[in-house]
Amino acid sequence: MEDFLYFFTFQDSSIAFVVIGITLLGLGSAYVGTYSFLDKKALLGDAISHAVLPGICLGFMLAGEKNPIYIVSGAFFSGALATFLTSWIRNNTKLSEDAIIASILSIFFGFGVVLLTVIQKSGNPEMAGLNQFIFGNAIAILEEDLYIYGGLAILIIITLTVFQKEFSLLVFNPDFGIAVGYPMGLIRLIFNVLMILAVVIGIQAIGVVLMAALLITPGAAARFWTDRLHKLLIISGIFSVISGIAGTYISFILPQMPTGPWVVVCLSFLALFSFLFAPNKGVLSRTISRNKYLRKTHQDHLLKALHHAIEEGKKYLTIEEIYEAFPYQKQKNNKSIDDLIKNRLVTKNQNIIILTNEGKSESKRIVRLHRLWELYLNEYMNIAPDHVHDTAEKLEHILTPEMEALLEKRLNFPKLDPHQENIPRDYDDL
Numbered sequence: 001m002e003d004f005l006y007f008f009t010f011q012d013s014s015i016a017f018v019v020i021g022i023t024l025l026g027l028g029s030a031y032v033g034t035y036s037f038l039d040k041k042a043l044l045g046d047a048i049s050h051a052v053l054p055g056i057c058l059g060f061m062l063a064g065e066k067n068p069i070y071i072v073s074g075a076f077f078s079g080a081l082a083t084f085l086t087s088w089i090r091n092n093t094k095l096s097e098d099a100i101i102a103s104i105l106s107i108f109f110g111f112g113v114v115l116l117t118v119i120q121k122s123g124n125p126e127m128a129g130l131n132q133f134i135f136g137n138a139i140a141i142l143e144e145d146l147y148i149y150g151g152l153a154i155l156i157i158i159t160l161t162v163f164q165k166e167f168s169l170l171v172f173n174p175d176f177g178i179a180v181g182y183p184m185g186l187i188r189l190i191f192n193v194l195m196i197l198a199v200v201i202g203i204q205a206i207g208v209v210l211m212a213a214l215l216i217t218p219g220a221a222a223r224f225w226t227d228r229l230h231k232l233l234i235i236s237g238i239f240s241v242i243s244g245i246a247g248t249y250i251s252f253i254l255p256q257m258p259t260g261p262w263v264v265v266c267l268s269f270l271a272l273f274s275f276l277f278a279p280n281k282g283v284l285s286r287t288i289s290r291n292k293y294l295r296k297t298h299q300d301h302l303l304k305a306l307h308h309a310i311e312e313g314k315k316y317l318t319i320e321e322i323y324e325a326f327p328y329q330k331q332k333n334n335k336s337i338d339d340l341i342k343n344r345l346v347t348k349n350q351n352i353i354i355l356t357n358e359g360k361s362e363s364k365r366i367v368r369l370h371r372l373w374e375l376y377l378n379e380y381m382n383i384a385p386d387h388v389h390d391t392a393e394k395l396e397h398i399l400t401p402e403m404e405a406l407l408e409k410r411l412n413f414p415k416l417d418p419h420q421e422n423i424p425r426d427y428d429d430l
Contacts, residue, residue: 003253014142015252021141022248024153025202026214026240031160032198034219034236035191038229039171042216043098044086047105049199049211051082053112056133056203057119068148072200079196082108109208134207141204149201156194156201160233167191168229205244207260213267214240221271224278243267297397299336301326303345303363304370306355311422319351364424370396371417372407378418379411385418 010016036045055078056071063070082104089100116134141149160167169177170187177184195215202211222235247263276283305325309317317325322333337353340346345359355363373392377383383391399407417423 004249007249007252017143017146018141018248019245021146021150022205022244023241024150024157025205026218026244027237028153028156029198029202029211029214030218030236030240031157031233032191032195033215033217034222034233035160035167035171036195037216037219037223042212043101044083045195045199045215046212047086047101047108048079048082048196049203049208049215050105050112051108052076052079052196052199052203053109053133053208054078054115055112056208057112057115060119061115068145071204072148072152075200075203076196078108078112079199080193083192083196112208133203134209145204149204152197152201156198159190159194163187163190164229205248205259206263207258210260210264213264214244217264217267217271218243221267221274224274224281239267239270243270293397295336295339298326298329298332299340299345300366300397302333302336302340302353303355303359304366306346306353306359307363307367307424310355310360316352316354319353322353366396368424369399369404371421371423372404372411372414373399374419375411375414375417375423376407388418 006012007015010019033045036042052075055074055076057074058078059070059072059074060066062074086097086100086104089095089104090097093100166177166182166187169182170184170191174184174188177187198215199208199211202214206214218236218240219232221239222232225235226232243263243266246266247259247261250262251257251259274282277285279285280289302322305322306317309315309321319333319337322337323330326333337346337348340359341348344356345362347354347356370392373395374385374388377388377391378385414423
């Protein structure tokens with residue numbers, strides 16, 4: 001608790017610099033990464049994050065020390081070269097994009113490791129801590145680093161916010177952007193520059209190996225929570241900041257722990273939580289919705305079976321007849337009957353199941369939708385009458401009243417379906 005209070009009350013000004021830096025870094029990376037994720041360019045961010053290592057080493061070799069200006073400049077040059085080569089090879093060869101990115105990533109990273117080894121054997125006393133660029137160490141961010149990295153992060157955030165419309169066109173519909181006169185090539189170039197900058201400013205805190213996770217994971221996790229771009233950017237930014245601060249805190253209280261892996265662990269937890277528990281798109285929510293839909297579907301089938309019994313001159317169905325109509329589903333049949341009784345659509349008298357007035361109306365609606373759709377498939381899609389049943393069986397549960405009215409009007413309020421069965425509208429005619 002003492003360490004917790006010491007860290008989050010910012011008693012040490014260096015901790016405040018670290019928190020501000022990781023917050024700006026997280027926001028900038030999340031914003032760029034979200035657009036990259038939506039543009040299906042996630043692997044490019046991974047390639048850039050690995051490709052900056054030789055630039056870092058060259059910057060250090062030129063400066064003779066860990067000068068942030070030289071480090072950033074070298075990393076930017078290296079990342080830009082990797083991006084250019086990826087684009088040039090893709091446009092001038094028949095290699096697939098994933099093969100090109102994998103090659104660029106491994107070649108640049110391998111060259112960077114070679115340079116890092118050379119520096120380590122050079123005996124330069126300033127090289128201490130240079131290998132922290134591999135896995136990151138946010139605690140090592142100093143005030144002068146914050147001015148450079150934080151300033152670049154603010155530049156990224158402002159650029160993406162001001163030109164949100166242009167970058168949205170780039171991600172969702174670049175052809176339309178070209179048609180209306182936007183310079184999509186220039187916008188793509190600016191976006192690639194912003195992605196490279198996002199990687200460059202994150203290398204000290206997160207490391208070149210894991211920087212891709214900070215780019216892609218927040219947007220991927222936020223995607224489970226919303227379909228709106230501005231909300232997606234906000235949620236991804238929140239996820240990135242929370243995981244960045246949490247990973248930095250763990251690195252602070254456990255000095256032997258590098259920051260990058262713990263940031264990724266925290267991000268992974270948020271992504272897993274989103275995957276499982278996000279409303280509407282989470283696994284739990286989708287499972288509940290699917291089970292609810294299947295229960296409703298089976299109830300509709302039972303109502304249809306009771307309606308067919310009325311059409312055949314019977315007033316009810318016995319439990320045994322329902323079991324015969326839906327074999328090997330005894331438990332599901334009993335559950336559906338209980339739900340229908342609860343909803344006052346059927347009544348049960350010993351082993352006899354009878355439709356209530358509300359149940360008659362509902363069963364009539366389901367049968368009507370089924371037969372209208374069968375007729376539409378037959379007349380407008382030229383599908384034979386003996387091939388329309390299965391499709392209608394699936395769609396009858398999701399047709400809206402607006403769709404029903406449209407079908408009725410399009411088919412001129414028909415009385416018979418393709419099998420010459422009555423399309424029910426009023427039980428008085430039965």
